[in-house]
Amino acid sequence: MEVVVLVGKAAQKAWAIAKPPLPRSIAVLRCPHPSPQNVNTRPAARQEILDAFADAAARLVASDASRTTCPSCGTGGVPETSHLAGGTYVCPRCSRTWSGPAAG
Numbered sequence: 478m479e480v481v482v483l484v485g486k487a488a489q490k491a492w493a494i495a496k497p498p499l500p501r502s503i504a505v506l507r508c509p510h511p512s513p514q515n516v517n518t519r520p521a522a523r524q525e526i527l528d529a530f531a532d533a534a535a536r537l538v539a540s541d542a543s544r545t546t547c548p549s550c551g552t553g554g555v556p557e558t559s560h561l562a563g564g565t566y567v568c569p570r571c572s573r574t575w576s577g578p579a580a581g
C-alpha cells in the first residue's frame with residue numbers, strides 16, 4: 478500500500494478515530510465525497526476530488542519508478558520476479574537483487 482485517499486467526511490472522521498498505525502512512507506490524502514449533492518452544491522469539490530486522485534496517481538507512478546530501478550547500476554524497468562514481501566527484483570544487467578522500494 479502506497480497511498481490512502483479518505484473520500485468524504487465519514488471516512489475522514491473514522492480515520493481520525495481509528496488512527497491506523499502506518500509507516501510514514503504511506504501518504505494519506507483527503508477529498509470531498511463525490512455525491513451529486515456535494516459536487517452540485519459546492520462546485521469546487523469537483524476539482525478538489527480530481528486534484529486528490531491526480532496526486533495519488535503521481536505518487537504511485539513515482540513509487541513504481543523508484544521500485545523498478547536498480548539501486549546499483551540504475552537500470553530501469555526491472556520486472557518484479559516475486560510478489561512476496563513487497564516484491565522481489567533481480568537486475569538483468571548487474572544481477573543485484575532487492576525487495577520493495579530501492580533505497581540505494
Ligand SMILES: [Zn+2]
Pocket residue numbers: 547548549550551552568569570571572573
Ligand atoms: Zn543493476
